[in-house]
Every structure is written in structure tokens, then in C-alpha cells.
Amino acid sequence: MKKILLFLTKGFELIEMSAFVDVFGWNKTFNKIDIDVITCGFNKEIKSTFNVTLTVDKVFHEINPDDYDAMVIPGGFGYFGFYEEAYDERLLNLIRDFDSKKKPIATVCVSALILGKSGILKGKKATTYHLMDGRRQRQLEEFGAIIEGGSVVKDEHIITSWCPSTAPYVALELLETMTSKEYKDYIKEIMGY
Known part of the structure; x- marks a missing residue:
């Protein structure tokens, strides 16, 4: 059985978290493929x-x-305190560990900045929150990322996106990465995406 580590920092967005629980829940129910989503954080309770x-x-x-x-x-x-934990060196090292093993890493919206801070986006195509006069995208670029214009950007095993509405599409992209396009397309269809 495969497992996804869903890392939650203080101030995370529920809509961005729940998309992964739902997409992989539908996958388990209808594709009959066991991929568990395990939530994790620095504390047992995360606000x-x-x-x-x-x-x-x-x-x-x-x-x-x-x-x-x-x-x-x-x-x-x-x-809501997102950046208080986002750049914690323990999380950055965990990201580097996953990256060194080429395991898929998916982010939604500004969490791409965490990947940027870890150093794994240098020379890679990525995106992040695109409004606010592009401030967050400029920050990501300062970390060495190559900013792409799409709402969901995949470069090798890394998936980034630009706002909360993209969460289900990032989850579906991760599902394809972990299974197949056929399985992703089926879940996408029956969930109405």
C-alpha cells in the first residue's frame, strides 16, 4: 500500500488540504487502489x-x-501564522529528503515558496499565487524557480499551482503520477471535474 504524507503547517487552508483527502478517498473507493493519506504537523492539533x-x-x-x-x-x-512554521528547517530538510529520492512532492498556492526556500526549485519550472501584483511569484523566482504561466505546473516529480481553486487539479495530477492517466481520468469524471 502506498502512502502520502500530507504536511500541515499552522495557518494551512482547509480547501487545499481536503482536495487530497477527497480525490484519494474516491480513488480508494472506486479504483480500488489503496493510497492512504496521512496527515502530519509539528503539533498534534493544527489551527x-x-x-x-x-x-x-x-x-x-x-x-x-x-x-x-x-x-x-x-x-x-x-x-493566520502560515509562515511561522512554513520555513522551519525540519520541514525544509524533509522536503530535501523526498526530493533526493525523486518522490512526488505536490504543493498548492503559496506552499511552493516552501519548496523554493528548501532549494529544490532552482532551475525548475514552477508557479505560486499569481495575484497581489505577482509578489509571491517574484519571491519564488528569487529562490531560483523558473516561473511558468499555467495554473498547475509539473516539472519532473514536483507539482506546484497558483491558488486555492487548483487544489483538486493538483490532487488529480498527483493521482496520475502515482497510478495512471486512466485512473486519474476516471476519478476526474465521476467527481465532476
Whole structure:
């Protein structure tokens, strides 16, 4: 059975997290392919954007990266403390570990900045939140990423996107990466995307 590590930082966006739970839940139910989504954070309870608290499956010190086949990081709001944990060196090292093994890493919206900060986007095509006069995209470019214009950008095993509405499409792209286009297309169709 494959496993996805869904890493949640303080101030993460629920819509960006839930898309992965739903897409892979539908996959397990209708494609009959077991890919578990395991939530993780630095603390057992994580307060999301708009102050909804979620209890994660695993706390950071309980995980072994070798137990996971892919990693997902939803974006979040600075207003709700997202950047307080986003650039934590422990998370950056975890990202580097997944990257060194070429395991899929998927981000939504501003969480691409975390990948940028880790150094794994140097010379790679990527995107991030595209509004706010392009400020976040310029930040990502300063980390060495090559900014692409699409709403979802894949370069090798790394998937980035530009706003919360892209979360289901990032999840579907990750599903294709972990299974096949046929399985992704079926889930996309029956979920109405």
C-alpha cells in the first residue's frame, strides 16, 4: 500500500488540504487502489486559516520519510501564522529528503515558496499565487524557480499551482503520477471535474 504524507503547517487552508483527502478517498473507493493519506504537523492539533483546528494523524517526530511515497503541502495565510512554521528547517530538510529520492512532492498556492526556500526549485519550472501584483511569484523566482504561466505546473516529480481553486487539479495530477492517466481520468469524471 502506498502512502502520502500530507504536511500541515499552522495557518494551512482547509480547501487545499481536503482536495487530497477527497480525490484519494474516491480513488480508494472506486479504483480500488489503496493510497492512504496521512496527515502530519509539528503539533498534534493544527489551527488552520480561519481558526478551524484539526487533529493530525502523526506528529513530526513520529514519521519516517522512507515510509511515504509522496508528500503534499497545502498553502495558507500569513494572517493566520502560515509562515511561522512554513520555513522551519525540519520541514525544509524533509522536503530535501523526498526530493533526493525523486518522490512526488505536490504543493498548492503559496506552499511552493516552501519548496523554493528548501532549494529544490532552482532551475525548475514552477508557479505560486499569481495575484497581489505577482509578489509571491517574484519571491519564488528569487529562490531560483523558473516561473511558468499555467495554473498547475509539473516539472519532473514536483507539482506546484497558483491558488486555492487548483487544489483538486493538483490532487488529480498527483493521482496520475502515482497510478495512471486512466485512473486519474476516471476519478476526474465521476467527481465532476
